[in-house]
Amino acid sequence: MVGLSQQLVPLGVAFVLSSVIGIEREIRHKVAGLRTHTMVGVGAAMLMLISKYGFDDILSVGRVVNNPGQLAGQIVTGIGFLGAGIIIVRHDNPHNVITAASIWIVAAIGMACGAGLYPIALAGMACDLVTSLVYTPLSEWIRSRPSPPNRE
DSSP states (O other): OOOHHHHHHHHHHHHHHHHHHHHHHHHTTOSSOHHHHHHHHHHHHHHHHHHHHTTTTTOOTTTOOOOHHHHHHHHHHHHHHHHHHHOEEETTEEESHHHHHHHHHHHHHHHHHHTTOHHHHHHHHHHHHHIIIIIHHHHHHHHHSOOOOOOO
C-alpha cells in the first residue's frame, strides 16, 4: 500500500495549480472559471493516482501488468469531449476556444501532478498564465494594427 502522503500531496498540488488558472479565467468572466478548472485538474490527478496505485492489490509479477498510460490516454479523450462542449459557434465565429484549451491544459497539469511530475505541472501552469495574461493583450495589439499591403 502506498503512503497517504504519496496520494494526497499530488492531489493538493493539482488543486492549487488548477485553482490559480481557474482564478485567472474567473476574473475574465469566462464560461469555465475557478470551479470548473479546479475540478478538472483534481479529477485528472485522481485518475492518474488511481492508475498508478489503485490496482496494486491485484497485480502479480508476470501475470498482470499495470499501464498508467492507458488511463492517461482516456483522460485526454474525455477532456477533448468536454472542451468540444464548451466551444460555441455563432455566425461561423467560434467562441470559448481559449477556455476549452485552458481546460485541456489544466487536465494535463492534473495528470502531471498525479504522476508526481511537479516541475512539469508548475511549468505548464506558468505557460498557461503567460499565454492568457501576456499573449492576450499582445494579440489584441497585433490585430489592431493595420494589415500590411497585399503584394501579389
